Amino acid sequence: MQLAITILGNNQINFIGEILPVIRDCNCNILEIRSSNFGHCSAGYMLIQGNWNQIAKLENTLDNLQKRLEIQIITLRPDQKEKDKNKDCIPYSLETISLDKDSVIESITSFLFDRDIDIDEITGSSYQAPYIQSSVFSTKFVILVPPLLPLLGLREDFLDFCDQLNIDAILEPIKR
Numbered sequence: 001m002q003l004a005i006t007i008l009g010n011n012q013i014n015f016i017g018e019i020l021p022v023i024r025d026c027n028c029n030i031l032e033i034r035s036s037n038f039g040h041c042s043a044g045y046m047l048i049q050g051n052w053n054q055i056a057k058l059e060n061t062l063d064n065l066q067k068r069l070e071i072q073i074i075t076l077r078p079d080q081k082e083k084d085k086n087k088d089c090i091p092y093s094l095e096t097i098s099l100d101k102d103s104v105i106e107s108i109t110s111f112l113f114d115r116d117i118d119i120d121e122i123t124g125s126s127y128q129a130p131y132i133q134s135s136v137f138s139t140k141f142v143i144l145v146p147p148l149l150p151l152l153g154l155r156e157d158f159l160d161f162c163d164q165l166n167i168d169a170i171l172e173p174i175k176r
Contacts, residue, residue: 003055004078007044009071011037016044022065023048026058089118089144091174098167100126100135108139111161115154118144142174
């Protein structure tokens with residue numbers, strides 16, 4: 001059984017250091033872990049595995065930890081069938097750079113979802129470009145392309161889409 005955990009708290013709280021021993025004490029295993037800082041907040045994401053009793057014990061312990069540390073913890077028991085749906089998909093890396101416009105990331109995700117392409121991961125940030133004195137938005141996606149989708153057509157359509165929105169982009173397969 002698996003448990004997905006999302007944690008959000010202030011940067012001053014070392015919640016990752018508090019949660020890891022709790023996971024160990026509940027005899028659960030960490031399958032994936034990520035942590036990021038956003039301004040004055042920190043976020044953590046984990047995928048935990050254990051038997052139903054260990055997961056239930058962990059969920060109860062996380063409730064107490066959430067109150068004690070004054071952080072927000074959200075848990076979800078993922079549906080295993082969803083993961084099997086993407087096992088035949090081809091992973092691709094998609095990177096973009098464009099002027100910082102409100103709808104850039106929305107436009108890119110809409111392009112992908114309209115073609116039934118799942119997004120496995122997104123990272124993005126806005127920063128001041130040194131030479132053009134404008135704000136630039138950079139993204140990196142890991143996408144899962146369905147096996148029946150023609151890759152050459154997808155690449156051509158995506159690059160045409162990016163040209164229309166003045167986005168520089170790279171779309172390439174991930175070697176795993």
